[in-house]
């Protein structure tokens with residue numbers, strides 16, 4: 001029987017995916033995608049689709065197929081993808097989040113006692129700045145690859161209204177990218193406030209369509225509380241300041257998140273906690289980090305790596321992931337975000353950073 005144009009297209013896409021997958025298998029990619037997507041699993045998943053948005057395996061793995069230097073290599077095009085492509089997501093999630101197994105569920109939100117957190121570097125010798133961020137998706141909307149241009153605009157409008165409700169220390173202005181001159185964008189990126197444009201990992205995952213529509217940044221007056229709108233996630237709420245006062249940075253983020261939560265509903269899954277586009281961010285979605293200079297320790301790459309691993313920390317370059325260190329400054333944060341509470345994630349980071357400083361002092 002003759003095939004219609006739709007069947008033809010589906011076949012073409014499948015063939016292209018087969019070829020890209022074969023290239024991944026032959027490559028020396030270190031991605032978790034390559035590690036866990038066996039031929040058998042690939043065959044099992046390759047023709048599945050999510051019920052509501054019809055997302056495919058290719059939508060999940062495209063970024064990792066096109067960027068063989070990915071660390072992870074997959075994104076969930078819509079919330080249902082975590083279930084439909086569970087064999088792949090579960091394996092990658094368990095590896096990245098250091099043991100979160102398919103039988104586990106993420107605990108309920110628990111910010112914990114603020115008094116447990118301190119200034120990690122009271123003499124200002126090592127830590128340049130401290131940052132805590134979390135991501136949120138807004139209920140009723142899919143993730144980037146399935147969003148329409150109107151979805152971007154609606155979310156931005158909702159957030160513009162929500163930001164007007166922020167008072168005191170948190171009050172500030174929302175700046176849409178559509179109205180921000182390029183030079184100003186560049187300055188904000190340089191100062192580590194704003195996200196970069198055209199991340200190739202996100203682009204390949206179809207997360208940059210309609211750019212810059214609906215994208216923007218809210219900044220409070222002191223530039224210590226910010227929110228990214230419609231970058232990788234619908235929302236990234238960020239608290240940051242110079243120095244090592246983790247307790248104060250965390251407090252401000254909690255206040256910001258609580259204030260915004262009064263105006264918009266966040267998507268939460270029974271098993272995965274807060275839902276995000278990338279599986280590395282599920283659960284608490286918390287990344288607590290410092291920009292730190294530890295010249296003696298970082299001169300010994302192997303030692304630095306092993307200390308980070310022992311303390312469940314992740315080391316990135318100065319300008320975030322996929323970048324190199326500049327002037328010996330590293331971005332060090334908690335690695336796992338799923339399967340523990342917000343409080344535990346912060347604690348894990350605090351203990352690790354204190355240990356790193358202690359080791360630096362002993363060298």
Ligand code: ARG
Nearest residue numbers: 070071072073074201278280
């Ligand atoms: N997809 C990229 C990779 O696999 C980034 C993964 C984690 N980072 C993120 N921003 N979600 O390397």
